[in-house]
Amino acid sequence: MKYIRQLTAALLALTLCLSAAGCDASGNSVQPAESTPEQATESQSEQPQTITRTAMVTLGDVPLISGQTPYAELLGAGWTPTMDYGEDTLSPGSVLAGMSMENESCPGIRFNYAVINCGEAETTVANSSLYSFNVQRTGSDSAAGTEIGLPCGLTMASSLDEVRAALGEETEETLNEYEAEHAQYKFVYKADGDDFVLYLYFSKSDTSKILSVDYECIY
Secondary structure, eight states: OHHHHHHHHHHHHHHHHHHHTTBOTTSOBOOOOOOOHHHHHHHHHTSOOOOOOOOOEEETTEEEOTTTSBHHHHHHTTOEESSOOTTOEEOTTOEEEEEEEEOTTSTTEEEEEEEEOOSSSOEEGGGOEEEEEEEEEOSOOTTTTTTEEOGGGOBTTOOHHHHHHHHOSOOOSOOOHHHHHHOSEEEEEEOTTOSEEEEEEEOSSOOSSEEEEEEEEOO
């Protein structure tokens, strides 16, 4: 009986050694099973694709990030659409532009924006996400726009000198027809690795405050 137990233990030890070495009980090499192309593709497709973007602008306490800021957060921050598109539907990947909002606590400021459906099913505008936007000054009050946070501690109420000190000199790009008519100074700000860019504009006649801010995809 003792001999049988010793023999059994020896066989078990041999089996474990062969297994660790990649061999079967006969000493033949055993290769691990390879995944088929279909399996590899399926595995990769299950990995979530995330895009990291920087909140270059904040609307009050709401960080504005394309594809990540829910439309509902803007409504929750007191911004009211000038026209209600909330029940309009968007197919996956669709963008709806040409909308605007106003806020009683931010007089003289208009928020123009586009939304996108980042989901895989049809949804309403109310359940969509922010895509791009423009913040436009509609009044002459220099203090208006302090609630619009910009990079480097700037706000829409920042002066030309303050923006130059924070972002450097304005761009030397040729202004388009609209910009040439309404703005004299144009600044460009881009976060590393981001596919969205921020444009800051100053009026020809008043450099005490930013005239408008554009947040656009550069591709």
